[in-house]
Amino acid sequence: MSDKVTNILLVGVGGQGILLAAEVLSETFLLAGYDVKKSEIHGMSQRGGSVVSHVRYGKEVFSPIVPEGEGDLLFGFELMESYRCLGLLRPGATVVVNDLCIAPPAVLMGREAYPENLAAKIAERFPDQILVDGQKVAIEAGNARTANTVLLGAVSKRLNIEEKYWLEAIERMVPKKALEVNLKAFAAGRALA
């Protein structure tokens, strides 16, 4: 086991299921025998606001938040929120991002425009980018509501953790009746990366 701590940032919009995804990641790392810390802000940041969750694992983790400029992997649930957080990443970091735009209030009201070509702009700075149409792949795998699990599958391929720990964590965290569709979605996501 290397001493180096791996830093993951999960970003998106309140209500997208980011906190649950961060729970599955943390559980996986714990099962794999690592020290884990996870941090996020509740409260005002819900209600459709920006959400950032930090997950760190390694032999021994101190800070619960990822040091600025040291993020190894960005797990993005929405394009603009992913773009907003690029400053937290180290050069050469991996970006797994959902091909989804959610308009913020000023855009909904027609006062500002949603920025264009964000996926390309992200890839320009972070060439190791995996752009996933989570919703589309989820539907193909059998259930539109498993888009986050598809993304998780893609993320899992870029982290050096045995697949069995991911599967065990999903089994623990997902309700029984939704397990099969989620395992399918996870496999579909892994096949993308």
Next chain:
Amino acid sequence: MKEILSGNEAIARGAYEAGVKVACAYPGTPSTEILENIVKFPEVNSSWATNEKVALEVGIGASFGGARSIVTMKHVGVNVAADPLFTLSYTGVGANGGLVLVTADDPELHSSQNEQDNRNYAKFAKVPMLEPSDSQECLDFTKLAFEISERYDTPVFLRTTTRISHSKSVVELGERVTGLPEPKLVKDPAKYVMLPGNARGRHYVVEERTVQLSQDGCSMPINRTELRDRKIGVITAGVSYQYVREVLPEASVLKLGMVHPLPHQLIRDFAAQVETLYVVEELDPFIEEQVKAMGIQVTGKEILPICGELTPGRLRRSFGLPEEEETQIEKLPGRPPNMCPGCPHRGVFFTLNKLRAYVSGDIGCYTLGFMPPLSAMDTCICMGASIGMATGAVKVLPPEERKKVVAVIGDSTFLHTGVNGLMDMVYNQGAATVIILDNRITAMTGRQDNPASGHTLMNQPAEAIDLPLLCKAIGVKNVRTINPLDLAECEKVIREEMERPETSVIITDKPCVLIKREGVFEAGAVLEVNCENCTGCRACLKIGCPAIEWVPSSGKRGQAHIDPLLCNGCDVCSQLCKFSAIQEAKK
């Protein structure tokens, strides 16, 4: 067994393991989840109090009755509970009735109205304070706090910050203690009746207790010296300890688990062993000033920020260490939080904006009425302040401006401390309008029950306070209930009551859309925009509903679109449409 727990979950677990019998709180970010987790243990009587002062008083009663009790609140909640707190310091706790008060501070104001550093309360009230650095310590320190409370006959503060409360880390669980003495009545008026004659004597006890704790703190394992490179020595506590270990891994550290009273001799010994001494702490120079007062040379706020929370990057900057260059990106549209689609508050704020009211606001989801396009909040100070401030404004304003003053307050906040303000307004003939936004829940902190919701924290049915009747009993002659989703009714009633030169109360009667309990909130039919009728006038955008999107490419000059997955069918937008373009969606 190992689990990943948040600081709040670990405190709940620690309280359970410590044999706590009573847990009481008023919800407040970042403290709320402590009680929401303690309630999972049926051995503990858990309850939401009407406010933090009452919560602490319930805890004191349980303590004096001989049971361990825990009371939790956010940092500003301690302001409300400060009155009993300062005298509780004098009485001490009941026999075998340890009392722990959790204060969850919020550096960086992630979800608060100020950034106060509640370590100052520990010194001010002369109450010992423990400060954990991760979830394991949250659990361990909670248990230890009860032991200290009973051994030294004092309430004990457990202080967390948002990054401790809401961060998760690995925790080893223990078992609940058994064999604690059963609660019983103990009469000891000299200790518990704080008349001057008794309290004078107790003050000496408090001072001796603080000296003793400071001495004993030097050998407490939670105050720990970690000697590494002697060039740099850092005194730190709480989450700052983690940042120090991250950024200055070679530095020697004096990690304080008890931040009040400080272990003076331990600090002197540490200072003598290192070349340059620093204090790394968030917010106030609380430890630093005391170390300086001891005559020890130390660097702290000369290089560290007082405002905001620390981060590894900010600490690195303070110590002049090399930083990663930040990737620069262009300015992006912000994504602030917003009221939910179908929120019953939206129509009220739309109306207040239209009537150009001066809105004396309060604390809750409805504080988001400040945001454009509603832009209908002019003040927000603290829980319950809206009504008293409206009374004061009306006292000084000329008659025409007086009419514009409207206090807006939620059901839970009204019962927290707003009701006192209303009594004062009636008593002193304040001629303002008060709107109670009764959505049947404490919504902002995540849907907690309150005395008007009809249920308790332990999910027992409870008497629901009748708000109109309560207002009438206080002496308000004009109490009217309105449907906040009916814009015409909102405007008519609010306009009439603003004109009235005496106290009036308007109560809205639609529930929060997030309430999951059956039979409370029921969504209406989903709406859609009929593109044949939509002229692109943008009137429906004025309520800022997240379900309505402006699509510039639609129609001749752009048209509105309603997201069927987000729409809750409140029908407020259709009332703004003069062209009947918003209709029930075809199935």
